[in-house]
Amino acid sequence: MTGTSRYSIWLTAHAVAVYLFLYVPILLLVGLSFNRSPLSAIWTGFTFDWYAKLFSDSEMIAAAQRSLFVAAAATVSATILGTAAAMGLARPAAPAKQTTAGLLYLPIVIPEIVLGCALLTFFSVTRWELSIWTVTLAHITFSVSYVAVVVRARLAGFDQSLKEAAMDLGAGPWGAFCRVTLPLILPGVIAAALLVFTVSIDDYVITSFVAGADSTTLPLKIASMVKTGLTPEVNAVSTLLLGLTMMLVLTAQRLLRGRPVRK
Amino acid sequence: MNAEKQRSRENAERVISSISGHFSSCLSLLLRFSAFIFLPFLAVGCAKKSEPAPKLNIYTWSEYLPDSVVKDFEQRTGIAVTVDTYDSNETLQAKLASGVAGYDLVCPSDYIIQPFIRQQLIMPLDKSRLPNLANVDPNFLNQRFDPGNQYSIPYLWGTTGLGYNKKVITDPVDSWDILFDPKYSGRILMLDDMRECFAVALKRLGKSINETDPAVLRQAADMLRVQHALVRAYDSENYDKTLESGDVVLAHGWNGQLAKVVSEKPDTFAYVLPKEGGTIWMDNLCIPATAKNPAAAYQFMNFIMEPQPNAAIVNGVSYASPNTAAKPYIDPKILGDRNIYPTADMLKGWEFLDDVGKTSRQINDLWTEIKGQ
Numbered sequence: 001m002t003g004t005s006r007y008s009i010w011l012t013a014h015a016v017a018v019y020l021f022l023y024v025p026i027l028l029l030v031g032l033s034f035n036r037s038p039l040s041a042i043w044t045g046f047t048f049d050w051y052a053k054l055f056s057d058s059e060m061i062a063a064a065q066r067s068l069f070v071a072a073a074a075t076v077s078a079t080i081l082g083t084a085a086a087m088g089l090a091r092p093a094a095p096a097k098q099t100t101a102g103l104l105y106l107p108i109v110i111p112e113i114v115l116g117c118a119l120l121t122f123f124s125v126t127r128w129e130l131s132i133w134t135v136t137l138a139h140i141t142f143s144v145s146y147v148a149v150v151v152r153a154r155l156a157g158f159d160q161s162l163k164e165a166a167m168d169l170g171a172g173p174w175g176a177f178c179r180v181t182l183p184l185i186l187p188g189v190i191a192a193a194l195l196v197f198t199v200s201i202d203d204y205v206i207t208s209f210v211a212g213a214d215s216t217t218l219p220l221k222i223a224s225m226v227k228t229g230l231t232p233e234v235n236a237v238s239t240l241l242l243g244l245t246m247m248l249v250l251t252a253q254r255l256l257r258g259r260p261v262r263k
Numbered sequence: 264m265n266a267e268k269q270r271s272r273e274n275a276e277r278v279i280s281s282i283s284g285h286f287s288s289c290l291s292l293l294l295r296f297s298a299f300i301f302l303p304f305l306a307v308g309c310a311k312k313s314e315p316a317p318k319l320n321i322y323t324w325s326e327y328l329p330d331s332v333v334k335d336f337e338q339r340t341g342i343a344v345t346v347d348t349y350d351s352n353e354t355l356q357a358k359l360a361s362g363v364a365g366y367d368l369v370c371p372s373d374y375i376i377q378p379f380i381r382q383q384l385i386m387p388l389d390k391s392r393l394p395n396l397a398n399v400d401p402n403f404l405n406q407r408f409d410p411g412n413q414y415s416i417p418y419l420w421g422t423t424g425l426g427y428n429k430k431v432i433t434d435p436v437d438s439w440d441i442l443f444d445p446k447y448s449g450r451i452l453m454l455d456d457m458r459e460c461f462a463v464a465l466k467r468l469g470k471s472i473n474e475t476d477p478a479v480l481r482q483a484a485d486m487l488r489v490q491h492a493l494v495r496a497y498d499s500e501n502y503d504k505t506l507e508s509g510d511v512v513l514a515h516g517w518n519g520q521l522a523k524v525v526s527e528k529p530d531t532f533a534y535v536l537p538k539e540g541g542t543i544w545m546d547n548l549c550i551p552a553t554a555k556n557p558a559a560a561y562q563f564m565n566f567i568m569e570p571q572p573n574a575a576i577v578n579g580v581s582y583a584s585p586n587t588a589a590k591p592y593i594d595p596k597i598l599g600d601r602n603i604y605p606t607a608d609m610l611k612g613w614e615f616l617d618d619v620g621k622t623s624r625q626i627n628d629l630w631t632e633i634k635g636q
Contacts (some may be wrong), residue, residue, distance in 0.1 A: 038523075038527070042508070057330075058330055059325075059330070059346060059348070120357075120361055123361070123363055124361045124362055124363050127362075127363060128363060129363050129364075129365045130358075130361070130363050130364050130365060131365065208354065209357075211347070212347075212358075212363070212364050212365045212366075213320035213322070213345055213347060213364070213365040213366055214320065214345035214347065215347065216347040216348055220347075220348070220349075220350075221325065221348060223350045224324065224325035224348035224349055224350040225325040225326065225348075226350060226500050
């Protein structure tokens with residue numbers, strides 16, 4: 001009895017330590033966004049000034065809008081493409097399965113800086129002017145792999161006979177996909193989409209290579225502010241983004257839980 | 264949909280259709296699909312882009328060009344301006360070297376201009392289109408990094424000096440020597456920048472910051488090697504915050520950020536230009552060789568050299584401008600701040616960093632030795 005309780009105390013302490021490690025920096029950032037002092041990490045009083053300043057800083061707002069646009073576009077595109085790829089690879093008759101899967105995973109393994117360099121070279125050789133579209137395309141490129149990995153894992157536990165049964169009962173391929181396969185793999189697809197959104201919205205390395213005129217995203221903007229001095233305005237914009245991302249995750253969880261299980 | 268977007272979409276589709284296999288039709292369908300979904304979003308987000316007006320794409324440092332100046336320019340000329348920001352001269356160099364960046368106006372620092380000229384990344388300027396250059400103090404023109412200002416015009420400038428905590432250091436500070444005083448061991452911060460650190464040592468030796476004699480450079484390196492034991496950190500990014508938090512009491516750094524710390528707490532902190540001299544830096548406006556709208560870039564350059572817009576920049580970012588005509592419109596608090604606008608007397612012995620060619624290799628090796636010991 002004492003053995004178990006000592007064990008559980010340690011376990012709890014460890015868990016608390018891990019969560020503190022994960023969340024204290026974030027809580028500090030949120031807290032400091034309400035700090036009056038423009039420079040220090042020393043608390044000098046509560047203020048909403050940085051939020052007011054943020055909303056009148058058109059460069060920062062524009063950067064946040066671009067980041068959201070790119071992340072949304074990359075999420076939708078990469079989720080569709082990646083899910084399709086995972087489905088294709090799940091077919092028993094898929095040709096050259098190992099090679100195709102391997103190639104698909106490569107962008108996750110390749111160092112970001114190499115991928116960024118390669119993409120910039122590609123755009124440079126094809127004389128494709130850097131813009132928000134090259135940024136979006138670059139994000140889709142590395143995101144498709146993440147989606148494929150996550151959805152493939154979900155499909156691994158998927159009973160193909162369910163789809164066959166649906167088709168035996170008269171559903172076409174599209175009908176079977178929409179009414180049987182997709183609902184069953186949906187948690188995986190949504191998890192993948194959320195992953196892509198978060199990876200895309202904070203990507204710095206690859207974006208810094210392929211961004212051109214009118215495409216400074218939020219991470220690029222924040223990095224460029226380091227030279228002239230970061231202010232709590234950055235904490236404020238990070239807090240808002242954090243709130244937005246958390247809302248997205250909660251909504252997704254809500255949607256998934258609220259789904260009635262079809263018989 | 265305007266021609267611009269139409270073109271970029273066609274461009275996108277062209278490249279994508281060149282990718283072989285059955286992915287191409289699928290991808291282009293997707294692209295159409297996402298364009299359809301996101302175009303309204305884009306139109307809302309960047310409403311000013313949808314006017315068929317000429318465009319000017321500026322690429323500069325962050326917090327370096329106030330919104331109000333850009334708006335005034337847009338109103339006067341009808342040219343739509345976009346402003347993107349970078350974090351280092353090297354980032355800018357990489358972008359320009361790609362040849363597809365699409366910027367019309369950039370703002371590189373002094374030492375990187377020569378490499379830009381050699382790599383043909385920027386175009387020679389037609390100064391007949393810049394009559395307001397007459398407003399600029401001749402002391403800032405015709406520097407060694409761009410003789411005759413053939414490629415660049417001065418934008419803003421500053422110094423690399425010494426910030427210190429007056430509460431701890433009660434002796435008068437007027438020399439770089441204090442950065443080598445064992446009394447302050449562990450409470451000294453130096454910029455993580457080899458040329459700036461060598462400039463300090465060379466000035467203590469009474470030499471130019473652009474010295475190329477290997478023996479003198481070795482002497483300077485020996486001095487920095489001894490200092491290494493006293494230095495708490497080499498840091499080019501948070502030196503202002505580290506000084507302000509009290510972790511160090513002496514910080515070698517650029518005046519802009521240190522001036523902010525001083526103006527925040529003038530009783531605790533001070534900034535000095537040591538009597539031996541040091542580095543002056545200047546950022547400059549240039550037109551990239553690949554600019555699509557050089558005419559708009561010329562208009563903008565000429566515009567910001569007018570007295571009032573120039574003063575608006577200084578008042579907005581608190582850096583010194585080399586523009587003489589702007590002075591009457593500059594906030595007297597900024598103009599009177601000797602940390603931002605030092606007098607000519609204070610700047611005796613102060614130099615711009617030159618591109619030292621092959622010598623930079625030797626400095627780099629010495630610097631690696633110093634930091635690696």
